[in-house]
Amino acid sequence: MMKAMRVLFGTAAALAMGGATTLVQAAAVPATKTADQAFMQLADTYFDSYYFPTNPSLATVDGIHAYDARLEDYSRAGVDANVKALKQWEHRVAAVDPATLGERVQGDRELVLNNIRSTLLTLETIRPWQKNPDIYSSGITSSTFTLMSRKFASPETRLRALIARERLMPAALAAARKNLDNPPKIYTQIALEQLPGLVHFFQHDVPSAFTAVADADLKQQFANSNAAVIKALQDYQAWLKDDLLPRSHGDFRIGAAAFRDKLKYDEMVTLPLDRLVAIDMANLRQNQRQFAEVAKQLDPTKKPREVLAELASDYPAPDKILDTFRATFDHLTAFIRQKHIITIPSQVRPILEEPPPFMRAITFASMDTPGPYETVAREAYFNVTLPEAGWSKKRTKEFMAQFNYPVISSIAVHEAYPGHYVQFLWMHRLDDRVRKLLGSNTNAEGWAHYCEQMMLDEGLAAFEYPHDLRQQRLLRLGQLQEALLRNARFIVGIKLHTGQMTMEQAIDFFVDEGYQSRAVGEVETKRGTADPTYLYYTLGKLQILKLRADIEAKQGRDFDLMKFHDDFMQQGFAPISIVRKAMLHDD
Helix, strand or coil: ECCCCCCCCCCCCCCCCCHHHHHHHHHHHCCCHHHHHHHHHHHHHHHHHHHHCCCCHHHHHHCCHHHCCCCCCHHHHHHHHHHHHHHHHHHHHHHHHHHHCCHHHHHHHHHHHHHHHHHHHHHHCCCHHHHHHHEEEEHHHHHHHHHHHHCCCCHHHHHHHHHHCCHHHHHHHHHHHCCCCCCCCCHHHHHHHHHHHHHHHHHHHHHCCCCCCCCHHHHHHHHHHHHHHHHHHHHHHHHHHCCCCHHCCEECCCHHHHHHHHHHHHHCHHHHCHHHHHHCCCCCCCCHHHHHHHHHCCCCCCCCCHHHHHHHHCCCCCHHHHHHHHHHHHHHHHHHHHHHHCCCCCCCCCEECCHHHHHHCCCEEEEECCCCCCCCCCCEEEEEEECCCCHHHHHHHHHHHHHHHHHHHHHHHCCCCCCHHHHHHHHCCCHHHHHHCCHHHHHHHHHHHHHHHHHHHHHHHHHHHCCCCCHHHHCCCCHHHHHHHHHHHHHHHHHCCCCCCHHHHHHHHHCCCCCCHHHHHHHHHHHHHHCCCCHHHHHHHHHHHHHHHHHHHHHHHCCHHHHHHHHHCCCCCCHHHCCCCHHHHCC
């Protein structure tokens, strides 16, 4: 999983409407370099006059630091201004005739247009600003984290920006009280579950990040602004518990129509939902059959779930998890080089650490990479959620089941080598602003999930354990368990949000069909209520496998796996349909 959720709120900047006539005139001529340049100038205007000014926290993440002192406008007026501006931008971008553009810029136009339409869908139809209390409390926390996690400027400079942002945060939480209207109970519960960690974050983590600041006046300003945020969060927590929770009776389901539109805009996938369910169920059954075969090879006297129980009990001590992940890097990079899997553009390793508190309730592992335009703080962080110190032995054991040794290997492939981290390294080779900033989860998460299977198919297990067939089989079993988790997300996401499955049924599905512990099933179901299309892991993997098979069939003996992967990286994070057209010239 890459990065924290991006919150799309803000006061719409004034639109630079000049030059629209010139663009339309350029769009009337055949595809030329001039038309491509005109569209890219329009895209630049979209980013510089709307996208970044209204999403200042995202600008900080992307390495654009002109907006570090700003915060998203969470007010209803800000939402309405966003909608108005986005509709104007939709009209401007849609007016560009794609037939006048070169193939790559056609793809860029689709990325920009779909980004606009997806944001409109979120604001007008899905309406998290009205339904989800956590986007406010976790949103302002994320905005803080972006300024303290990377040292892109002096502590004093970053602290001044933080003080400016913190002074706007009580107003954001005040806006939440006005905007939230009958949210789903699960959303309010998740926000309440997160809030103690967020308060602790501002009380301890944030001050400790700026201990190097010596300016007494600046430190006092920060003490005041930070104390105000802490009080606002505590008041918000009390309001959620005493006022909002008792009247949280809303429905988290987005419905079939919005689900289809979200897939169309975010992933450029238009298959009917029942067809998608059938595709995933076929893949789930295939993975279950392979799981049973491997389990039988490991111990023919036991049922597959009994073998899985043994697998789940073999994990490192909680305080050794980060070291265990770190130790996988040498093996993975050596295998990639030996087997010519993909070009790794840099030898710098990601840094292992725990994630920020606002991410711990809904994710187990993630990769947090610097933005494409960050020039100073180039560190990438591999975040791994550890069990809480106060948990019971039973809860800790259930939680740790996901970090058994074979699954750790699979997660390291997914997050680092050659998954998210390697793809991030490739993004810095792109000379295309649209593709540096916009993309799809079926590409990013699909690639990382594809890598889990691909690496074992290419012989990773035998490379790591050349004389231990049992360990080789355990690695495959771990990969299949991760695949089944993603299969379960696919079904749960669609059926939860189209009213075909309750939350309890979703948890049972993760346990019974996805071969997960109940603790994992509960976390995954919670995530699915607010991340409906988290089917993008399996959906993207299957699209990449199909693209690879089609290219291999076309090229025959000339097919080269490393070239395929390198060529795939050169398309950025674009939806697979765009990548497919570029690599195979076939929609």
